[in-house]
Amino acid sequence: MNTTLKMIGALSLGLLALSVQAAVSPEEAAKLGTSLTPLGAQMAGNADGSIPAWTGGLPVDAGAVDERGFLADPYANEQPLFTITAQNLEQYREHLTAGQLAMFKRYPDSYRMAIYPTHRSTAVPDAIYAAAKTSALKTGLRDGGNGLTDFTESRYYAFPIPHNGLEVVWNHITRYRGGNLKRSIVQASPQTNGAYTLVHFEDEVAFPDNVPDLDPAKAENTLLLFKQRVTAPSRLAGNVLLVHDSLDQVKEPRMAWLYNAGQRRVRRAPQVAYDGPGTAADGLRTSDNFDMFNGAPDRYDWKLVGKREAFIPYNNFRLASPQVKYSDILKAGHINQDLARYELHRVWEVEATLKEGERNIYAKRRFFVDEDSWQIALSEHYDGRGQLWRVGEAMLFQQYDKEVPVYALEALYDIIAGRYLAIGMANEERSAIQYGTEASAKDFTPAALRNAGVR
Template sequence: MNTISMLRTGALTLSLLATSVIAAVSPQEADQLGSTLTPLGAQKEGNADGSIPAWTGGLKPGAAPVDAKGFLGNPFKDEKPLFTITAANAEQYKDKLTPGQLAMFKRYADSYRIPVYKSERTAAAPEDIYAVAKKSAVTTELTDGGNGLRNFAEIRYYPFPIPKSGVEVYWNHTNRYRGGNMLRQAAQAAPQVNGSYSIVEYDDELSYPQNMEGIDPQQAANLLYFYKQQITAPSRLAGNVVLIHETIDQVKEPRLAWVYNAGQRRVRRAPQIAYDGPGSGADGMRTADNTDLMNGAPDRYDWKLIGKKEIYIPYNNYKLWSPEVKYTDIIKPGHINQDLTRYELHRVWHVKATLKPGERHIYATRDMYFDEDTWQLAEVDHYDGRGQLWRVGEGYTVQDYERGATGYAMMGIYDLIAGRYNVLAMTNEASHAPMYGKQTRMNDFTPAALRNAGVR
């Protein structure tokens, strides 16, 4: 009888623990959204000394002029840095810098700098997205192990605006609002140590099941988005196309990916476009899951929520995003031109992902800092299997005030050992700014459609 009682008690304990992991927050907790918290879950008040202001609604449409090609103007074009952090004074600010940023100062002591500007809490989203976040807070749950989402198929954004674990913070990043369906011309480069580089240009398209015609609702239930990328330059790569069906629970249903090789005129499955498979067109300087600083399944890592802290992160990088700036202005030896960047003091969620025993990935630890206002990753330090800091990821945030969406002006993955880096998602020299709102069809995102997309 004692044995049976112990087993029942143990089973009940495990059941309660499992419930505590997967349960959504209570309606009372969710009522904080839009009151003491912002509608997306950040602390609404500023910090003690006022260096981080209170959130008052973010940037609104019309915050700056938009040019004829759709590029957004800089609402802060006349602001000057409050101060600049260099290798000479970095020690003074180390409590508000990441280990990766401090390592960049050591690696590039003569050129790396962080210009710090007044903090501006520009994050904003449409009212219907705020409503979705509040609904998600009380309905969405983690599946067992945290590898998927339950009760999320009709919601789609910000599953955990009041997170209780590190993996929930990550799910907010992967499911943040990005403006809906998007078409974009973009570019990337992987400079050599001496700064020489070749530009890889591509057109990419992002589409969501909720904004798509002809999709089976059952198929859509475990799909987060569809992504298609076609390389347009250089000529040796032009015509190659990648297609991804991004699933939510990638343990239950792995990411589906295909490539069309223009030279071979063949479509093939591409399981390597996941985890630490090589990033497309990056010359080995990033992994497939380094796009968006991190993307894809969380299942290979144990996730630890360390807490919140205040650090200097790239923010409101409209100058870096400007079409008046050319790629030659941006790309320099070792790192991008830091004089074009803008950093601000913000609160971040600090999350550490550690590779599970028996799992494989070239990054044994990913030390991550998520902006509290947007849930977008701002800084990531990547450690190898020996515990050595290897690569530093920075996302140069901008707020699209016309549609209430946060994105990156570009991203950089800096290899401290090789002295090289990959800068990706640049749009400065595109013929038009990213375009939103296109109604798409499921037939445009099938393997059979790849051959037509890749004709050159």
């Protein structure tokens, strides 16, 4: 009997070793801040110098900040090196993705990419760099990659030195977003003729380390708390979404509630996950399209294709400028490409294939993740026939005064229907993102939704 118990114990330990992947060695972690940036990107530039070395990113005083928190563009005087169009794209194909090529094919007369000098502008606070190193030394994958081990001490950038595709995606999910924040943003889903209605949101985000009254037992598996209130148009105003996002959503699924202002009722909202419909999105995005990708990764097999150089949206200060109106940005077919800026950067390419027996409207997805910020810059989503369906672009820029990499907006293009959705614009709002806001666990409860939804 003792022999049997020993065999069972050995088998259990073996299975545990398979389910929990170890963190990197101290020798490998020592590369952070030397040959690698503190967040794990390659410190050096590329061979021909078109991608420079990382030298610390934009300083906090890189430009003026107006009274509403909007930033001046530190690169405003630069001119494009060249512009890629449907007519000349062949000479640049090696640095273009399948999604970008599809956009040129779908909109040959209007879609173009102005390529600017590359600036590695990403920077985060020193405390976050230290947290990333702690993650490298301690954090591992559990439950087939659906959760993280030994992560609550660091909380950011779970795998700055990734070894597989799932670890790359976890870096996007656990990246630094500036701590607690509030923001007013708009979403639009233009028709094929360019007509649109703006949907206005007020978002609040809180992180467990910055919610002092959050139950420690709950904080252990909490990624973030999210509340979103619709303020316009009137037919939607007062509706409120509340999400408790967990680190391991298989062990503890995402909790979501909706307050319907018309019915004055709070209901559980299990559909706010995976391929459930996005809020007021006219069917043009799923719940997990928000933030380029969010939520549990368990329905896909993740493959790390590798690292490559690609033209991606970067330093898009102009698209975030209060001098630009929503009507300047939102055009038929796609956003105004005259306002968009692209640069050559190294990206991690990750492919996700739907597991057998699992359900999602996207059978395959591909993500291109900026090596410096770990933000997804580009995405491709394929239907069950293997046809490219939707192409995502996130217009990256650096909130330099707060040391936070962010998006000016996200666009998701349905290249079959010829429509798209843009979300995250704040150009005409009263203020830019407010960071460092106070939060109480009581503000993120179903009971608080009714008060939040008062019109």
